[in-house]
Amino acid sequence: MIIAVSALIAGLVLVVWSADRFVEGAAQTARYFKMPPLLIGMVIVGFGTSAPEMLVSAMASLQGSSGIALGNAYGSNIANIGLILGLTAIINPIMVHSAVLRRELPILTFVTVISIVLVIDRELSSIDAIILIVLFFGLMGWSIFQSMRRKDDSFAQSIDEETGNRTLPVQKAVFWLVIGLILLIASSRIFVYGAVELARIFGISEMIIGLTIVAVGTSVPELASSIIAARKGEHDIALGNVLGSNLFNTLAVVGIAGMIRRVPVPVETLIRDMPVMAGLTVSLFIIGYGFRGKQGRINRFEGILLLVLYFGYTGFLIRAAMQIRP
Numbered sequence: 054m055i056i057a058v059s060a061l062i063a064g065l066v067l068v069v070w071s072a073d074r075f076v077e078g079a080a081q082t083a084r085y086f087k088m089p090p091l092l093i094g095m096v097i098v099g100f101g102t103s104a105p106e107m108l109v110s111a112m113a114s115l116q117g118s119s120g121i122a123l124g125n126a127y128g129s130n131i132a133n134i135g136l137i138l139g140l141t142a143i144i145n146p147i148m149v150h151s152a153v154l155r156r157e158l159p160i161l162t163f164v165t166v167i168s169i170v171l172v173i174d175r176e177l178s179s180i181d182a183i184i185l186i187v188l189f190f191g192l193m194g195w196s197i198f199q200s201m202r203r204k205d206d207s208f209a210q211s212i213d214e215e216t217g218n219r220t221l222p223v224q225k226a227v228f229w230l231v232i233g234l235i236l237l238i239a240s241s242r243i244f245v246y247g248a249v250e251l252a253r254i255f256g257i258s259e260m261i262i263g264l265t266i267v268a269v270g271t272s273v274p275e276l277a278s279s280i281i282a283a284r285k286g287e288h289d290i291a292l293g294n295v296l297g298s299n300l301f302n303t304l305a306v307v308g309i310a311g312m313i314r315r316v317p318v319p320v321e322t323l324i325r326d327m328p329v330m331a332g333l334t335v336s337l338f339i340i341g342y343g344f345r346g347k348q349g350r351i352n353r354f355e356g357i358l359l360l361v362l363y364f365g366y367t368g369f370l371i372r373a374a375m376q377i378r379p
């Protein structure tokens with residue numbers, strides 16, 4: 054018990070810290086090589102904030118813990134919208150300035166629907182995983198091409214200011230890029246070990262552990278960066294973190310886990326977790342997109358509503374876990 058909890062806590066701390074070092078090193082290295090700020094924001098920062106989910110799910114799949122692999126990805130998406138955007142909007146209502154982000158809202162909704170259709174047969178096969186990966190690279194390439202044509206986009210300006218405020222020598226940036234990635238892999242293994250052991254000790258399904266403890270733990274980078282961005286009034290970065298992370302989770306994280314090993318999808322996931330994820334995504338599209346020329350906005354009341362929905366869902370999971378515990 055003590056070893057499992059220690060591994061979970063130590064693994065989480067190392068995952069979050071190493072992911073931050075990795076993003077810092079990658080962003081500064083990319084800036085040194087004159088990569089456009091919008092590309093840094095969408096690819097490097099987006100990948101970096103999703104690196105914990107990606108590595109944890111990959112390690113869980115390698116170890117045969119498919120419940121944690123899948124629960125981590127879908128649970129992170131639910132936490133990103135319900136918990137992170139809810140808290141962020143309460144701190145400072147989120148205005149959707151960026152045309153890039155407004156375009157990604159319907160894309161995320163479409164991707165969520167596709168991901169549900171692929172596993173409706175209660176299995177994530179290698180073919181399903183390849184479809185998700187191909188779709189991921191296709192959308193990323195298209196988004197980058199379209200975004201690079203908008204030189205004055207507010208998201209690009211926000212990213213440029215953020216990376217410009219922190220400069221590292223190129224040698225130090227590359228050092229943290231490499232060390233951060235190595236530590237991410239090692240700490241992910243530790244974290245997954247702790248989660249699997251806790252599930253075994255308490256007799257709780259790995260899926261519920263993945264949807265709750267693991268999902269919230271791997272979403273800490275998005276939580277921290279979104280709250281900091283909201284307090285600074287950088288709305289586009291706050292929302293961009295969540296949209297980018299959810300796209301990575303739904304396509305790349307689930308896709309990589311499925312390519313490593315066939316992932317069975319429990320019926321509870323289809324009738325409980327995926328509808329919640331889809332519902333929150335559609336609500337975010339309706340709230341944040343804006344219609345009839347109006348700017349999208351997530352206000353404090355809507356933030357409170359997102360939080361209530363998230364904690365209600367989490368409470369339902371905890372109750373379900375207590376009922377099935379031997």
